[in-house]
């Protein structure tokens with residue numbers, strides 16, 4: 240590739256980066272259609288469907304992993320407990336342990352599959368803190384590159400978002416360790 244990527248670090252201050260990083264997921268679930276009211280919780284619903292339909296990547300005993308429908312970066316994952324709890328301090332020790340373990344595996348898988356250079360991890364607790372779905376706890380795993388070039392750039396240039404997400408999900412799910 241002969242493109243020269245500009246270093247975003249020279250242009251974006253930390254507050255701007257934070258804003259860009261933690262707000263895009265709001266769009267996925269809050270502005271889901273003309274009807275603003277959404278009765279169902281997307282993170283309670285997703286595990287009820289086949290993995291590919293709701294972008295589920297891996298399932299554990301108390302928590303699971305799915306791709307963010309509106310990712311900040313391609314490969315942006317969310318680790319959620321199955322239980323509908325709002326905040327981290329409501330999680331059981333088993334849930335805390337498994338959310339942590341799934342986060343570690345997710346990092347390794349993303350590093351292997353996408354060759355990312357770093358990560359942002361975090362949980363927004365409450366709508367005031369930027370949580371798009373504030374009623375159901377979710378930990379973000381956002382892969383970062385030095386250039387912040389797209390994950391799978393060739394696919395990204397030629398496919399629409401739903402196709403891209405599907406292919407990213409397949410690649411990540413295929414790389415997920417089966418004993419994980």
Ligand SMILES: [Zn+2]
Pocket residue numbers: 280281282283284322323324374375
């Ligand atoms: Zn829920």
